[in-house]
Amino acid sequence: MRLADLELEPGAAYDASDLREAFDRGMTGRGIEICYDADEQRYLRLFSADTGPYADEVTGGQFTYVGEGQTGDQTLTAGNRYLANAADAPLPIFFFHRRSDGAAWEYQGQVDVVDCEAVEEDGRRVYRFTLQRRGEGRERIDRAEAAADLDAPERVETSRTRVVRNTPLATALKRRYDFACQVCGARRRREAEEGYSEAHHVRPLGRPHDGPDAEANLLVLCPNHHADFDYGLVTVDPDSHRIAHAYDAVVDGGTLFVRGDHALDARFLEYHNREIAEF
Structure with a gap:
């Protein structure tokens, strides 16, 4: 989507x-x-x-x-x-x-x-x-359709900013992993012949983290484990790549799969464990 x-x-x-x-x-x-x-x-x-x-x-x-x-x-x-x-x-x-x-x-x-x-x-x-x-x-919500207690607000002028991501970089990494999750190995499909996975920035982009949009800061994950990283429910040891998970016994104690041509930077794993992890 x-x-x-x-x-x-x-x-x-x-x-x-x-x-x-x-x-x-x-x-x-x-x-x-x-x-x-x-x-x-x-x-x-x-x-x-x-x-x-x-x-x-x-x-x-x-x-x-x-x-x-x-x-x-x-x-x-x-x-x-x-x-x-x-x-x-x-x-x-x-x-x-x-x-x-x-x-x-x-x-x-x-x-x-x-x-x-x-x-x-x-x-x-x-x-x-x-x-x-x-x-x-x-x-714009039509008052006849929307909840009766939600009155239309007065209009104000706002500006929006967002981080521009290097989508080809993430796509290329996902293809190298054949769209399989580095945590659990699951390979979801968008269509019958098309794989689906998500690229996760270990040190998040934008404020207040200001992580880089670089391969060294990326993981290829299934949607479930992508959400777990965002919510701080999983950590990865920077040296051994041993996984600790707050509730998923299937992956807890396992090892993050990292290809030899994927230069994942341990500093970003350390940052995640220190600043984002909840346990």
């Missing part, structure tokens, strides 16, 4: 199978999902419900969204970090909301992050994000 080809109708309802078909990936169960399209463009999917552990205020064109982490103090890591960074470096963010009387997710359009602040709530620290719906083109 390429974001340029994505067609979603604001105000329309989508169930899990619809979302899998539209985005070429299923739901993880997280409120903030870190995703990539076929061109390695990062995007986020946000999910909010009337019922659940948080009291998101989905009212008006500008509204609040509570970050990830249901117990203890929330941390500015994983999905929370990517959402906070979007305040300065916007990226595509697709927002879905589910009413208490519904089973499907209603698409509310793309949103921008206006502000992020840490607040005390019920004796713990949580991150509150102020989001605003975009009002351009297909993202």
Whole structure:
């Protein structure tokens, strides 16, 4: 799936199978999902419900969204970090909301992050994000179709910046690995004769990490283990390439497969383990 080809109708309802078909990936169960399209463009999917552990205020064109982490103090890591960074470096963010009387997710359009602040709530620290719906083109929600409590926002002029990725570099590396995941060896398919994998920057591009878009900073991963790296649930020893995984016993203790012609830089693995890993 390429974001340029994505067609979603604001105000329309989508169930899990619809979302899998539209985005070429299923739901993880997280409120903030870190995703990539076929061109390695990062995007986020946000999910909010009337019922659940948080009291998101989905009212008006500008509204609040509570970050990830249901117990203890929330941390500015994983999905929370990517959402906070979007305040300065916007990226595509697709927002879905589910009413208490519904089973499907209603698409509310793309949103921008206006502000992020840490607040005390019920004796713990949580991150509150102020989001605003975009009002351009297909993202303008018809009031007759959209949720009644989501009034159209006033229009403001914004600018967007994003890191330009070297897509041919990532594609060439994926082909050398025959689109197989370096962690688990799985080889997914986009079509019957076409493999599918994702290129992961071990030290992420853009602020605050400013990693390089270089082969030495790239891994070829399946979508599941790509997400695990982003969420800090997997580490790789820089010297032995031994894998430690927070919950996947199948790969925990295994060894990252690195081809002889892939000069993976140990410094980026060290950075990931120190700055991103959650365990």
